[in-house]
Amino acid sequence: MSEKLNQLKEIxxxxxxxxxxxxxxxxxxxxxxxxxxxxxxxxxxxxxxKIAQEKFISDQVGKLLxxxxxxxxxxxxxxxxxxxxxxxYEKAKRVPSEFIAEQAIxxxxxxxxxxxxxxxxxxxxxxxxxxxxxxxxxxxxxxFPAGNHPYDxxxxxxxxxxxxxxxxxxxxGLRVKQVDLIKKIRAAKQVKDDFLHKKYNEKKVWDFGxxxxxxxxxxxxxxxxxKAPHPFETTFSINDVRITNRFEPGSPLSTLFSxxxxxxxxxxxxxxxxxxxxxxxxxxxxxxxxxxxxRLWENLVGRSLPFWEHFFPEIKKAFPAQLDGVSVKxxxxxxxxxxxxxxxxxxxxxxxxLHIMLRLELEIGMVDGTMKVKDLPEIWxxxxxxxxxxxxxNDAMGVLQDIHWSGGSIGYFSTYxxxxxxxxxxxxxxxxxxxxxxxQIRRGKFDALLAWLHEKIHVYGHKYxxxxxxxxxxxxxxxxxxxxxxxxxxxxDIYGL
Amino acid sequence: MSEKLNQLKEIxxxxxxxxxxxxxxxxxxxxxxxxxxxxxxxxxxxxxxKIAQEKFISDQVGKLLxxxxxxxxxxxxxxxxxxxxxxxYEKAKRVPSEFIAEQAIxxxxxxxxxxxxxxxxxxxxxxxxxxxxxxxxxxxxxxFPAGNHPYDxxxxxxxxxxxxxxxxxxxxGLRVKQVDLIKKIRAAKQVKDDFLHKKYNEKKVWDFGxxxxxxxxxxxxxxxxxKAPHPFETTFSINDVRITNRFEPGSPLSTLFSxxxxxxxxxxxxxxxxxxxxxxxxxxxxxxxxxxxxRLWENLVGRSLPFWEHFFPEIKKAFPAQLDGVSVKxxxxxxxxxxxxxxxxxxxxxxxxLHIMLRLELEIGMVDGTMKVKDLPEIWxxxxxxxxxxxxxNDAMGVLQDIHWSGGSIGYFSTYxxxxxxxxxxxxxxxxxxxxxxxQIRRGKFDALLAWLHEKIHVYGHKYxxxxxxxxxxxxxxxxxxxxxxxxxxxxDIYGL
Numbered sequence: 002m003s004e005k006l007n008q009l010k011e012i013x014x015x016x017x018x019x020x021x022x023x024x025x026x027x028x029x030x031x032x033x034x035x036x037x038x039x040x041x042x043x044x045x046x047x048x049x050x051k052i053a054q055e056k057f058i059s060d061q062v063g064k065l066l067x068x069x070x071x072x073x074x075x076x077x078x079x080x081x082x083x084x085x086x087x088x089x090y091e092k093a094k095r096v097p098s099e100f101i102a103e104q105a106i107x108x109x110x111x112x113x114x115x116x117x118x119x120x121x122x123x124x125x126x127x128x129x130x131x132x133x134x135x136x137x138x139x140x141x142x143x144x145f146p147a148g149n150h151p152y153d154x155x156x157x158x159x160x161x162x163x164x165x166x167x168x169x170x171x172x173x174g175l176r177v178k179q180v181d182l183i184k185k186i187r188a189a190k191q192v193k194d195d196f197l198h199k200k201y202n203e204k205k206v207w208d209f210g211x212x213x214x215x216x217x218x219x220x221x222x223x224x225x226x227x228k229a230p231h232p233f234e235t236t237f238s239i240n241d242v243r244i245t246n247r248f249e250p251g252s253p254l255s256t257l258f259s260x261x262x263x264x265x266x267x268x269x270x271x272x273x274x275x276x277x278x279x280x281x282x283x284x285x286x287x288x289x290x291x292x293x294x295x296r297l298w299e300n301l302v303g304r305s306l307p308f309w310e311h312f313f314p315e316i317k318k319a320f321p322a323q324l325d326g327v328s329v330k331x332x333x334x335x336x337x338x339x340x341x342x343x344x345x346x347x348x349x350x351x352x353x354x355l356h357i358m359l360r361l362e363l364e365i366g367m368v369d370g371t372m373k374v375k376d377l378p379e380i381w382x383x384x385x386x387x388x389x390x391x392x393x394x395n396d397a398m399g400v401l402q403d404i405h406w407s408g409g410s411i412g413y414f415s416t417y418x419x420x421x422x423x424x425x426x427x428x429x430x431x432x433x434x435x436x437x438x439x440x441q442i443r444r445g446k447f448d449a450l451l452a453w454l455h456e457k458i459h460v461y462g463h464k465y466x467x468x469x470x471x472x473x474x475x476x477x478x479x480x481x482x483x484x485x486x487x488x489x490x491x492x493x494d495i496y497g498l
Numbered sequence: 499m500s501e502k503l504n505q506l507k508e509i510x511x512x513x514x515x516x517x518x519x520x521x522x523x524x525x526x527x528x529x530x531x532x533x534x535x536x537x538x539x540x541x542x543x544x545x546x547x548k549i550a551q552e553k554f555i556s557d558q559v560g561k562l563l564x565x566x567x568x569x570x571x572x573x574x575x576x577x578x579x580x581x582x583x584x585x586x587y588e589k590a591k592r593v594p595s596e597f598i599a600e601q602a603i604x605x606x607x608x609x610x611x612x613x614x615x616x617x618x619x620x621x622x623x624x625x626x627x628x629x630x631x632x633x634x635x636x637x638x639x640x641x642f643p644a645g646n647h648p649y650d651x652x653x654x655x656x657x658x659x660x661x662x663x664x665x666x667x668x669x670x671g672l673r674v675k676q677v678d679l680i681k682k683i684r685a686a687k688q689v690k691d692d693f694l695h696k697k698y699n700e701k702k703v704w705d706f707g708x709x710x711x712x713x714x715x716x717x718x719x720x721x722x723x724x725k726a727p728h729p730f731e732t733t734f735s736i737n738d739v740r741i742t743n744r745f746e747p748g749s750p751l752s753t754l755f756s757x758x759x760x761x762x763x764x765x766x767x768x769x770x771x772x773x774x775x776x777x778x779x780x781x782x783x784x785x786x787x788x789x790x791x792x793r794l795w796e797n798l799v800g801r802s803l804p805f806w807e808h809f810f811p812e813i814k815k816a817f818p819a820q821l822d823g824v825s826v827k828x829x830x831x832x833x834x835x836x837x838x839x840x841x842x843x844x845x846x847x848x849x850x851x852l853h854i855m856l857r858l859e860l861e862i863g864m865v866d867g868t869m870k871v872k873d874l875p876e877i878w879x880x881x882x883x884x885x886x887x888x889x890x891x892n893d894a895m896g897v898l899q900d901i902h903w904s905g906g907s908i909g910y911f912s913t914y915x916x917x918x919x920x921x922x923x924x925x926x927x928x929x930x931x932x933x934x935x936x937x938q939i940r941r942g943k944f945d946a947l948l949a950w951l952h953e954k955i956h957v958y959g960h961k962y963x964x965x966x967x968x969x970x971x972x973x974x975x976x977x978x979x980x981x982x983x984x985x986x987x988x989x990x991d992i993y994g995l
Contacts, residue, residue: 018545021538022519025526034738036719041518041735041775048515052549222533238538241531278538 006079009065012056013086014279019053021237028243030112031229043109047102054098058090066090078276081464086281088161095144100137107133108409115407116230122397124378131406132374135367138411142368152368155412159288160419161466165365168415171422172358175481182488183351186339189496194335199323201253209319210246210260213312217298218451219244219264220271231404232259232346234266234295239278242270254336255347258299265298266291268451272459287467288413289479292420293427294454300350300421301428301487302450306333307442334495341389343398350421351488355388357418360403364411425484426475427458503576506562509553510583511776516550518734525740527609528726540606544599551595555587563587575773578961583778585658592641597634604630605906612904613727619894621875628903629871632864635908639865649865652909656785657916658963662862665912668919669855672978679985680848683836686993691832696820698750706816707743707757710809714795715948716741716761717768728901729756729843731763731792736775739767751833752844755796762795763788765948769956784964785910786976789917790924791951797847797918798925798984799947803830804939831992838886840895847918848985852885854915857900861908922981923972924955 023046030042056062066087073079111130118127138155145154150165157163211226229245236242244263248256269285277283285291302308306329313329324332339349345356363380366372372380381400386392393399405413432438435449442450457474468478492498520543527539553559563584570576608627615624635652642651647662654660708723726742733739741760745753766782774780782788799805803826810826821829836846842853860877863869869877878897883889890896902910929935932946939947954971965975989995 014541015545015549018542019549022523022542022546025542026519026522029522029526033722033724035722035740038720038734038738041737044511044776045515045519045522045734048512049519052512052516223535225530225532227530237535237542240538241535243532279541 005065005068009062009069009086010280012059012062012065013281016053016057017279017283019049019056023049023053024235025237028235028237028245030109031231031233032227032245039109039113043106046109047105050105051098051102054093054096054101058094058098062090063094078282078464082280082282085463089281092145092158096141097144100140100144104137104141104409107137108407111407111409112404115401115404119230119397119401122395122401124396124401127401127407128374131377134406134409134411135374137409138368150365150369152365152412155364155368156415159413159416161287162468163289163419168361168419171479171481172354172361172415172418175354175418175422175485176358178481178485179351179354179488182492183339185498186351186492186496189498192334192338192495193331194338196323196327196332197254197335198251199253200250201320201323203248203250203253203256205319206248206253206256207246209316210257212315213257213303214260214264216445217261217264217268217302217447219268223271224267226260226263232263233404234263234270236270236284239271239273239275239283242267249347252344252347258303258336259346261303262295262299265295268298268454269294269459272451272455273462274460274464277462277464282463284463286461286463286465286470288416289419289423290458290467290470292417293423294420294458296420296424297427297454301424302442302447304333304337304350305439305442306330307439309333309336310443311445337491337495339492339496341391343385343391343393344402351492352389354418354421357414359384359388360414364414367411419479422479422481422484423471425487426471426477426479427454428487429483430475502562502565506559506566506583507777509556509559509562510778513550513554514776514780516546516553520546520550521732522734525732525734525742527606528728528730529724529742536606536610540603543606544602547602548595548599551590551593551598555591555595559587560591575779575961579777579779582960586778589642589655593638594641597637597641601634601638601906604634605904608904608906609901612898612901616727616894616898619892619898621893621898624898624904625871628874631903631906631908632871634906635865647862647866649862649909652861652865653912656910656913658784659965660786660916665858665916668976668978669851669858669912669915672851672915672919672982673855675978675982676848676851676985679989680836682995683848683989683993686995689831689835689992690828691835693820693824693829694751694832695748696750697747698817698820700745700747700750700753702816703745703750703753704743706813707754709812710754710800711757711761713942714758714761714765714799714944716765720768721764723757723760729760730901731760731767733767733781736768736770736772736780739764746844749841749844755800755833756843758800759792759796762792765795765951766791766956769948769952770959771957771961774959774961779960781960783958783960783962783967785913786916786920787955787964787967789914790920791917791955793917793921794924794951798921799939799944801830801834801847802936802939803827804936806830806833807940808942834988834992836989836993838888840882840888840890841899848989849886851915851918854911856881856885857911861911864908916976919976919978919981920968922984923968923974923976924951925984926980927972 026042026046026049030039034042066083069083070087073083107130111127111134114127114130118124142151142154148154148164152165156165156168215221223240224242224244226244226246228247230247232244232246234242234244244260244267246256246259246263269291273283285294309329309332313332317324317327337349339351341352342348345353348356359381362384363372363377366380367374378396378400382392385399405411431450431453434453435441438450441447458470461470465473472478523539523543523546527536531539563580566580567584570580604627608624608631611624611627615621639648639651645651645661649662653662653665712718720737721739721741723741723743725744727744729741729743731739731741741757741764743753743756743760766788770780782791806826806829810829814821814824834846836848838849839845842850845853856878859881860869860874863877864871875893875897879889882896902908928947928950931950932938935947938944955967958967962970969975
């Protein structure tokens with residue numbers, strides 16, 4: 002059997018190489034590519050996608066998977082490799098390679114249109130491209146057997162096994178509690194955060210962010226950080242895991258939190274078992290679990306009081322004028338200020354999930370046909386008013402703010418909120434295992450925390466499905482109780498509720 | 499026939515896409531990649547190379563080429579496409595895909611070893627890798643019918659149709675004249691260039707280089723310049739043609755000449771007929787013709803008196819202290835100072851070709867087995883002493899200075915000298931067609947020159963073979979007469995011979 006396994010691994014290795022090559026091209030497109038390079042790049046990505054698809058869904062792979070199906074002991078890496086690969090294979094077989102090539106071309110152009118539309122705050126530039134993306138999504142869904150909801154097909158690609166109705170149920174329970182908490186917070190005395198919106202030097206902020214994630218344990222010998230229109234993490238191998246970031250003068254310190262966030266994704270990827278490289282077990286197990294890592298470092302660590310008890314003297318030294326007269330406690334309160342805001346990635350923890358719920362409703366509306374693309378800016382603004390009581394002054398700060406739809410990633414957003422929930426579930430468990438975690442963080446020590454995450458989560462890559470690894474580590478499946486406890490405790494303290 | 503042609507073009511398009519994807523990965527490897535990213539990158543490049551090779555040498559391509567062989571009118575783009583593709587196909591068929599994959603892995607590691615070896619000036623780090631490269635070169639030659647000289651096989655890949663003996667003949671005639679000229683120059687009063695070796699601000703030099711090539715007509719909407727260990731040009735499409743550069747404190751203004759040089763390559767690529775994209779007619783026709791473009795902008799334009807009559811006031815404004823009391827004529831003389839030097843890319847025009855002759859001899863020695871890799875540092879140093887009268891103080895400034903061998907590019911160097919010859923042949927013709935060219939350059943106007951090159955050379959891409967396009971444009975094949983006339987006139991003036 003080992004010869005057949007080697008044959009399979011050789012093909013899977015080439016498929017992985019093609020995927021990673023495409024990731025390099027995609028990273029370059031975001032970080033470096035000159036203005037007119039897009040059309041050829043789209044063509045190149047289409048070709049890489051097509052060839053990878055052809056190689057993966059070949060009859061040879063099907064035959065090898067069939068032959069190897071019952072050959073390995075359950076729980077062994079080999080058995081999980083065959084299980085995960087077979088599932089991906091069954092799915093991929095349903096999607097014609099012409100579709101993938103078309104999708105690559107459409108989304109490359111849509112990405113460029115989105116960049117321009119966002120820059121000019123003009124939805125009409127993006128609209129025809131998004132309409133094409135939605136058409137493609139409908140086509141994609143049609144390749145699969147009808148589920149309870151057409152959106153199930155999309156969700157399953159990001160969160161294997163999760164159903165739209167489950168997410169809706171978790172969200173509806175959570176929404177009540179978050180809305181209730183926000184009400185209490187808004188009735189309380191508001192915190193002051195004017196010093197966060199002063200002028201901060203971009204390079205100094207950037208360097209401070211890099212100093213933080215260096216202490217976290219992000220390995221610069223196996224990564225780098227660059228400027229891009231949107232922060233993201235991308236993996237070319239466990240030894241080349243890159244992050245991007247941006248600087249927004251109106252919210253200068255958000256660069257720090259984006260660095261922590263993306264480094265959380267990156268440390269996950271850097272920590273995966275090297276034996277899984279060039280197989281479908283490489284990479285994180287799902288977007289929600291991935292997001293649990295980024296959110297854990299950004300929020301549970303990076304917006305905690307112990308963290309700033311360590312870093313506040315340093316940031317005050319870097320920005321003495323801006324932080325003149327500010328105490329660590331008032332800085333801590335300011336970076337956790339709850340305030341309905343327009344931009345999801347800058348939203349506070351208490352309101353963040355409402356941004357997600359809005360997007361989920363719009364995505365479901367696009368998918369089941371109850372909402373038209375042309376109406377999205379208006380629907381967006383109406384719902385923002387309804388959920389958060391505010392209206393975007395323009396589409397750049399509204400419906401155009403996120404990159405996802407331009408890349409055809411519909412079905413993705415809810416995983417952000419699920420990631421928040423998982424991060425809190427993990428946090429409760431970590432604090433049981435590492436009794437003095439707060440004290441370690443206060444001393445700027447993150448090695449025990451990173452080691453725990455490596456050992457319990459990272460190293461397994463895609464070996465376990467998301468719900469299984471959450472269950473294995475925390476004792477329960479994804480649910481919102483720990484997150485609600487975390488939010489309530491944190492904001493009760495900050496706002497004196 | 500148009501259906502078969504379309505089928506062929508579709509396959510060739512995918513092969514081109516894979517090649518351009520590999521170029522992106524290669525560029526990234528030089529410009530961005532974190533230290534530990536190399537092994538996976540080598541694997542990815544190996545996979546892309548293997549798949550491109552498999553696609554290109556498929557029986558389907560052979561059949562289509564056969565069917566289309568006599569279908570198109572001689573001289574038509576279609577006929578040239580079939581002719582060039584068939585020649586490449588016949589060659590590629592001889593090289594097993596396993597060989598290409600092995601080569602990609604070996605050269606990726608060799609490149610990293612070279613970077614380290616050069617940094618530490620320690621040939622022993624590079625030696626085992628270069629030995630492997632030479633073994634691969636021998637293996638490669640063995641795939642082809644024996645020619646008059648084993649080196650012919652290598653040369654033909656860079657300069658289709660050219661024989662080792664032809665190059666040796668051109669070089670031996672040229673060597674006598676260059677050595678004679680250098681003798682006369684060394685006997686004359688030496689020029690002063692101390693002001694070129696003062697401290698210059700890196701960013702200002704970099705920006706000045708970019709200002710120059712912007713005036714040349716390098717299109718930044720379709721390109722960019724980045725730092726890398728070695729200056730190079732790379733093409734991802736005619737709309738994404740990038741250059742790299744470096745800054746050497748000991749020779750600060752060489753950054754300007756490298757920018758001009760690489761922009762010459764890049765403007766060639768930016769000017770190729772878009773109809774040739776994704777076919778073997780894309781890209782320049784040969785390395786010598788490519789080098790004729792880079793050398794023309796770097797030397798015939800960039801080291802001319804009219805050019806500095808335009809730019810000298812500007813560079814003096816940028817570096818008033820360094821150029822205090824320097825006249826344009828003395829600056830012109832200084833940048834053309836003839837002096838045996840260690841680094842090929844910084845060599846003056848009178849000595850440059852001797853660096854090439856040295857490398858050609860070493861390459862021929864490696865290929866026919868008369869020289870061992872372990873002996874190269876000593877042979878290098880002995881020949882440097884013999885030809886230029888100087889000895890490198892260390893291997894970083896000697897045998898380790900060039901990137902080429904680390905990438906497996908043996909057979910390449912002589913094209914640099916041939917490019918010099920072609921640049922002078924073209925220059926004589928251009929000056930017949932554009933009577934007031936010097937005056938235009940003096941006014942900082944390069945549009946007529948670039949348009950001439952576009953019309954006569956660039957647009958044709960790979961449609962004509964190198965000797966044919968040189969013949970078509972200048973009326974004769976590659977020869978050294980024009981270059982000798984150019985050198986003699988220039989240095990007679992500068993040194994008052």
